[in-house]
Amino acid sequence: MNRYCVIMCGGVGSRFWPFSRTDRPKQFLDFFGTGKSLLQLTVDRISPLVPPENIILVTNHLYEPLIREQLPTIKPENILLEPARRNTAPCICWAAHHIAALDPEAVIVTLPSDHLVLKEKAFEEAIEKGFRFVEQGERLLTLGITPTNPNTGYGYIQQGAPTDDYDEILKVKSFTEKPNLEMAKVFLASKEFFWNSGIFLWSAKSILSAFERYAPDIAHLFDAPADTYSTPKEKEFIDKTFPNAPGISIDYAIMEKANNVYVETVDLGWSDLGTWLALYQASPHNADGNVTQNCKVIASGCRDSIFATSSDKIIVAEGLKDYIVADSENALLIYPLSEEQKIRHIVTEIKSRFGESFT
């Protein structure tokens, strides 16, 4: 069985403050009160397709205790600890080397750890099909979500020519990261564009050769002597090398440049849960358009708002329209949904004015 999974779980998630905290980012939270964190749900979701010993977690070294606590059956050697935050490209390059050393014929699905996927069965079928597609050649595959609104928070993938044998897999024509609203509306109307889910499939060989070709600086950094990866020497090498890597995304480093990129169009009931607005949109609304997470709410004259608490709590509110009300431990956010892009900057301000205990 040479199918592997890499789960990226080192993000900070500051746009989701105050739920997401520096010492417990959103992937480690039980967001929907199901009894499982988003990370645990991600592992559950991929487990029918990849054996447990082939699931690799890449995270910041700070989160090792949280990973061990939440995923006690994952072996320590399957947890790759980044000594610094460097976005997704260096993370993916390292993981590919690590896996290639274990199995040169490996194919890999790379998953974010903090997204919502409601349709598990469709997810399974899509990943299964994706594995088969990338097992057949040097191809980089990304899962594309049919957009339902002109969201300006996502990356957009333009479809190109169809492929043989796979109706839902198409050549990629272009990538556009976070377009403005006008452009997003044009993309939506054209029906040629898909949201970039951040779920990727490729063989270890394909992605490593793409790094050599399109991001030679990163490829060069991770060029190690033959007995380094997946041996006791790996940690020392990474601790020295990794901080020198540039902090760039895999989309920017590889996907936007490579000419062998494909998109598999899928309907997964997906949200990146990147922001309070995304959570609001992904959640069931009551007659007033309000969303309730985890709490009891008595709201009069409140509309199109999300009320969320991290513990069993009652909220009494009146007259709020288009608001986020989010209460978690020592912090309370009462903020217009339309202004949520400011939240990450406020978190920075809080940290400098009041210290890390509030972030």
Add this chain to the structure above:
Amino acid sequence: MNRYCVIMCGGVGSRFWPFSRTDRPKQFLDFFGTGKSLLQLTVDRISPLVPPENIILVTNHLYEPLIREQLPTIKPENILLEPARRNTAPCICWAAHHIAALDPEAVIVTLPSDHLVLKEKAFEEAIEKGFRFVEQGERLLTLGITPTNPNTGYGYIQQGAPTDDYDEILKVKSFTEKPNLEMAKVFLASKEFFWNSGIFLWSAKSILSAFERYAPDIAHLFDAPADTYSTPKEKEFIDKTFPNAPGISIDYAIMEKANNVYVETVDLGWSDLGTWLALYQASPHNADGNVTQNCKVIASGCRDSIFATSSDKIIVAEGLKDYIVADSENALLIYPLSEEQKIRHIVTEIKSRFGESFT
């Protein structure tokens, strides 16, 4: 030393939800983060004037443990436990009997336990003067506060003829409980009216004879054999009798009817802290008119609002005008200050829908 103090501390304070809770009403809370509850501050305030063994607390039996915890030096025999809630008249009648049995010549100051008094020195002087006044004859004295705005939540006392020897003490012409706004404005403009502070002075004899004359039903109920009050028989008698008393206020039962009622006009830096609006008005405001209690606040575009938390917490808010934001344990209130009179009804709704743990 035959000066006594009765502190009434059996109230529920539901208008101050979610800070004030059924099992810990507002008099037991450290409202201003000073390290002392409003009740403890009340005891401190009267201590220069009345010896500790002459301070009597009257409360609901439910709050005995809280009183013992907060006031460990008060002797158990000085805590009178009401077996039922019956407003202030029965409470005051019982306390007068209890004290008269200890000292027939006693004079008594009766204090609410949950008010704010900023000017301690003025308070001391006012009570000292009041004691002297009521020691000289059968007089019922109430402290009246010079009104600063047409507040419709207070009782208003109209001044009558001056008295000999005491510039600040006047005969009372009339009482008006909670007037409408039009009337309150007329009262304010006339300069003849004072807010009823709920602080009363009289001799035990005077108030008991007033009960006989103006509230004979209550007087009759508390008519006990000679060796009942302040003896081991008191509790059994009260547990049987007290629940039969009508639930009415001392203002309505006695003060509005008696012809020997006087008002001492005082400036105490007083607020009854009866509502969030009262707390808002009694607290220092920042340049945007916002009040912060106990918490750190990052507020943009917020005006004339009060932000209060019962623990060290940060609140990030935008766009709130004239709001109460009050967070305490398992409850959060986000409510227009102008609608605060609805809070007590909401608390009733919460209790019936979600149970007592939230109230």
